[in-house]
Amino acid sequence: MKLDSKVPSGPIEKSWDKHRFELKLVNPANKRKFKVLVVGTGLAGASAAATMAELGYQVETFCVQDSARRAHSIAAQGGVNAAKNYPNDGDSIWRLFYDTVKGGDFRAREQNVYRLAQVSNNIIDQCVAQGVPFAREYGGTLSNRSFGGAQVSRTFYARGQTGQQLLLGAYSSLMRQVGLGTVKLHTRREMLDVVVVDGQARGIVCRNLVTGESETYWGDAVVLATGGYGNVYYLSTNANGSNVTATWRAHKRGAAFANPCYTQIHPTCVPVTGEYQSKLTLMSESLRNDGRVWVPKKKADPRNPQDIPEEDRDYYLERKYPAFGNLVPRDIASRAAKQMIDEDRGVGSTGLSVYLDFKDAIARIGEPKVREKYGNLFDMYHHITAENPYERPMRIYPAVHYTMGGLWVDYNLMTTIPGLFCLGEANFSDHGANRLGASALMQGLADGYFVLPYTIGGYFAGTKLAKVTTGHDAFKEAVSSVNARTQRLLKTGGKTSPSALHRKLGHIMWDNVGMGRTAKSLNTALSEIPALREEFWKSVAVTGSGEEFNQTLERAGRVADFLEFGELLAKDALTREESCGGHFREEHQTPDGEAKRDDDKFCHVAAWEYKGEGKPSERHVETLTFDNVHIAQRNYA
DSSP: OOOOOOOSSSGGGHHHHHHHHHHHOHHHHHHTTTTTEEOOSSSHHHHHHHHHHHHEEEEEESSSSSGGGSSSGGOOOSEEEEOOTTTOOOOOOHHHHHHHHHHTTTSOHHHHHHHHHHHHHHHHHHHHHHHHOBBBOOOSSSSOOOOOOOOOEEEEEETOHHHHHHHHHHHHHHHHOOOOOOOEEEEEEEEEEEETTTTTTEEEEEEEETTEEEEEOSEEEEOOOOOOGGGSSSSSSSSSSSSHHHHHHHHTTTTOOTTTOOOOEEEEEOOOOTOOOOOOOOOOGGGGGGGGGEESSTTTTOOOOOGGGGGGEHHHHHHHHHTTGGOOOHHHHHHHHHHHHHTTTOOOSSSSOEEEOOOHHHHHHHHHHHHHHHHHHHHHHHHHHOOOTSSSSSEEEEHHHHHHHHOOOTTTBOOOOOTTTEEEGGGGGGSTOOOOOEEEEEEEEIIIIIIHHHHHHHHTTTTOOOOOOOSHHHHHHHHHHHHHHHHHTTTTOSSOOOHHHHHHHHHHHHHHHHSSSSSHHHHHHHHHHHHHHHHHHBOOOOSSSSSOOHHHHHHHHHHHHHHHHHHHHHHHHHOOEEEEEEEBBBBOOOOOOBBOOHHHOOOEEEEEEETTTOOOOOOEEEOOOOOSOOOOOOOOO
């Protein structure tokens, strides 16, 4: 396997423009001859499908939900970044680029990140034109707020439902194309395999989740925009249906999987309260604009927060990182919270939370203004906890949220399988070892609206594609493989639910491959996951048949993939003998407890190649170079 990033040469400010000019073009009449299959209808998938259809390509798109607008992008809360510099506070494309590279702990490809910053402004113009109701100032101009890892206000938002509003914008564009007949939308389909013909991705196999039928679709290119793998931990902020299956099956067909150990722990989530939970709820990072994070100075302080005077409170983020305060990046805020818990200064009945307090904000700007900015988030917290955050501080604790690893892609967003492209959270490309808040929506829309529509044309214009139909032997082999796996699940005959086994995997992952990782804990995971996988194939209970609506079968297939993928994640974490961003190896930390990188040995992307059932994966390396940003120890103090 050869990793060719295809990054353009020359000044980084001109790289994307130069690259677009050098890409071969498909003339408008010829675009109608090419068919693109887009898997996933979140921000990346919906924007890509709508844009390519607008350009004239034939597009078929697929989602597991009953509607394209139910993609998990709808759950994003806080905002989307762009370098518009509307507040006139010193922002620029270069500063957004620098903040993103630094926030990712210098483990991202410079050229990709600069392009992301460069097209960020186009995203806002596009979404405003679609009618996305961004918050506005009194005079009508778009409003901005701050997010972690930046000292400027560059985040555009729609209260605490930015993801929902952006997705509705992309969805409306997509459905317009569906109405025009340029996009065929297939709902309730789960992609279970990629079909590779003569070394090129030429189709997919889907399970029809209503009838159970295995369906095949051919295309000239396949685009995966299926989100991240955070649910390998069982409890995460992701929707229950979020899974790794599409990217994992593509990996097993030859797509390299990059940096799987880079998982993001979000510091602002509603804490775990019991074993009955199937997911966790995110409280937007935007709350750290006005909320102050603190714990009691006294260990195991039993007092109610209202009864603890200021002199007995430790605003530990403001104390440790005065330059950024409560707006330090997520990985740093999460580890700081864990440190407070480890010192027995946690709060609440479990002791596994810290306070996020809005008392000062309410005194400064008034409760009505706080309601205007965060009302739906406060209401959500109130419904979940039965505690009124206007009257007492929120209780928060870190939880698995986003994943920076994903399928390896080059500058054109193409994987190591020619013709297989990967967008948004499903790829590895832009965030390094830690994603800054409000950058997920930025990347998904940048990839879909402004990157892939150019690069996929360059692929079509420069590639010879033989005529293929679903009658090809490669499609028959893929269907046979999918059906054999389904039958294996159905014939197991065990008595344990897929969810129960998934929960066991989650405990292994969180305890051993969570916020803090050691060689010992990772080796524990690498011994326990294979044992659990063996238990799964002996004891999982899959009721019903494969020829019907069967959610137990759906869940079992996804858990089986998590049990394979979790082992690769732990192996990647064990191999990376350094701390960077969300990957914190406790053996590798500075004297004051910060992540300690090893730039001499690990300033690279680790891309894993699948070598076959029962065989160890092979690790490949893409060296990262930093010609525009001075690589240094991150400092937010």
